[in-house]
Amino acid sequence: xxxxxxxxxxxxxxxxxxxxxxxxxxxxxxxxxxxxxxxxxxxxxxxxxxxxxxxxxxxxxxxxxxxxxxxxxxxxxxxxxxxxxxxxxxxxxxxxxxxxxxxxxxxxxxxxxxxxxxxxxxxxxxxxxxxxxxxxxxxxxxxxxxxxxxxxxxxxxxxxxxxxxxxxxxxxxxxxxxxxxxxxxxxxxxxxxxxxxxxxxxxxxxxxxxxxxxxxxxxxxxxxxxxxxxxxxxxxxxxxxxxxxxxxxxxxxxxxxxxxxxxxxxxxxxxxxxxxxxxxxxxxxxxxxxxxxxxxxxxxxxxxxxxxxxxxxxxxxxxxxxxxxxxxxxxxxxxxxxxxxxxxxxxxxxxxxxxxxxxxxxxxxxxxxxxxxxxxxxxxxxxxxxxxxxxxxxxxxxxxxxxxxxxxxxxxxxxxxxxxxxxxxxxxxxxxxxxxxxxxxxxxxxxx
Numbered sequence: 173x174x175x176x177x178x179x180x181x182x183x184x185x186x187x188x189x190x191x192x193x194x195x196x197x198x199x200x201x202x203x204x205x206x207x208x209x210x211x212x213x214x215x216x217x218x219x220x221x222x223x224x225x226x227x228x229x230x231x232x233x234x235x236x237x238x239x240x241x242x243x244x245x246x247x248x249x250x251x252x253x254x255x256x257x258x259x260x261x262x263x264x265x266x267x268x269x270x271x272x273x274x275x276x277x278x279x280x281x282x283x284x285x286x287x288x289x290x291x292x293x294x295x296x297x298x299x300x301x302x303x304x305x306x307x308x309x310x311x312x313x314x315x316x317x318x319x320x321x322x323x324x325x326x327x328x329x330x331x332x333x334x335x336x337x338x339x340x341x342x343x344x345x346x347x348x349x350x351x352x353x354x355x356x357x358x359x360x361x362x363x364x365x366x367x368x369x370x371x372x373x374x375x376x377x378x379x380x381x382x383x384x385x386x387x388x389x390x391x392x393x394x395x396x397x398x399x400x401x402x403x404x405x406x407x408x409x410x411x412x413x414x415x416x417x418x419x420x421x422x423x424x425x426x427x428x429x430x431x432x433x434x435x436x437x438x439x440x441x442x443x444x445x446x447x448x449x450x451x452x453x454x455x456x457x458x459x460x461x462x463x464x465x466x467x468x469x470x471x472x473x474x475x476x477x478x479x480x481x482x483x484x485x486x487x488x489x490x491x492x493x494x495x496x497x498x499x500x501x502x503x504x505x506x507x508x509x510x511x512x513x514x515x516x517x518x519x520x521x522x523x524x525x526x527x528x529x530x531x532x533x534x535x536x537x538x539x540x541x542x543x544x545x546x547x548x549x550x551x552x553x554x555x556x557x558x559x560x561x562x563x564x565x566x567x568x569x570x571x572x573x574x575x576x577x578x579x580x581x582x583x584x585x586x587x588x589x590x591x592x593x594x595x596x597x598x599x600x601x602x603x604x605x606x607x608x609x610x611x612x613x614x615x616x617x618x619x620x
Contacts, residue, residue: 208512232534279578290322348480462559466536494567
């Protein structure tokens with residue numbers, strides 16, 4: 173449990189109590205009656221699922237969802253794709269939620285847990301004697317808040333370093349950088365400039381937020397902490413944030429300033445298009461999730477590349493082999509019409525080894541249980557294995573869930589944009605302003 177979780181536990185409990193006293197309807201399947209019973213084998217019903225999946229990925233997930241018919245032949249699954257977090261929240265507030273909600277992100281989990289939007293799964297877990305130890309501790313941590321487990325991890329995302337092996341060979345480099353000094357020196361060797369001084373190939377792009385260059389993805393590599401022991405924002409008191417932003421500024425200066433970085437960035441394609449910068453050979457090194465291996469296979473099969481753990485601060489070589497972990501979460505919203513059947517579907521999508529392996533093979537995300545990591549049917553090549561090793565290495569770092577959703581992450585990334593543009597003259601003072609902004613959010617919206 174994170175420091176923030178402990179500090180805000182009382183606040184979250186008070187908000188939940190206030191909600192109950194206000195006359196809000198109790199979530200289906202919760203309360204004195206206990207968890208909802210699973211459907212009978214011959215029961216006919218439809219389970220509605222909201223997710224953000226679309227195109228090819230929608231088909232992979234729909235196939236996995238429909239595996240529930242093996243146990244419940246008369247249960248139909250209505251999978252509505254392209255439903256983002258806002259649509260999930262609106263459906264719950266409007267009293268017409270899906271039975272199952274799937275989110276790509278953990279950012280809003282603290283809010284959903286603390287205000288009761290997602291049901292507490294503890295009664296189901298206890299009834300069915302689910303062993304949560306089959307899921308790594310860090311992953312368990314990002315699917316609960318203030319002691320309330322309101323979601324389960326469906327698949328995980330782990331972030332590492334991608335590097336272009338052709339560009340490495342041309343620069344006389346044979347192995348990936350392991351610390352930030354090496355990352356900077358490699359970036360200088362790998363960068364190519366046009367005759368007019370503009371950037372032709374960037375060794376490592378410092379622009380933030382852009383692609384997976386976001387504060388929350390870089391933070392674990394620098395040991396940057398979000399909150400202090402008192403539960404308040406503590407960026408200004410964390411040496412890791414200062415080191416991270418100083419490293420970013422050093423890279424921007426090397427490229428000739430923010431204007432040249434922005435000019436180069438404007439010529440790169442969308443993150444999920446075939447013109448994505450690393451896939452086109454315009455970025456020699458890039459942070460990204462394991463899912464990028466699937467995009468490269470589909471959109472840039474001729475690209476020669478390898479993967480590695482993200483570089484860490486020189487002073488903390490013991491951190492090497494760790495990485496940010498986040499991932500897809502699945503939950504039962506408040507007011508779900510078929511909570512018993514919904515829980516059976518949640519169990520299948522998060523704990524059934526065959527289902528997780530099929531999803532991982534189709535989506536190229538990391539399967540979330542230790543058993544699925546070891547399953548012989550899991551398709552693994554050396555570049556994907558990097559992320560499996562990071563996941564199973566015991567040094568994963570999740571972003572802390574909060575009752576204000578992703579407001580703290582937005583505050584840090586907004587600051588990063590101003591800092592890299594040279595609009596923040598004093599780093600310490602700037603980070604204190606970010607702390608004040610986040611603490612104001614925590615004070616005003618403790619219930620999310």
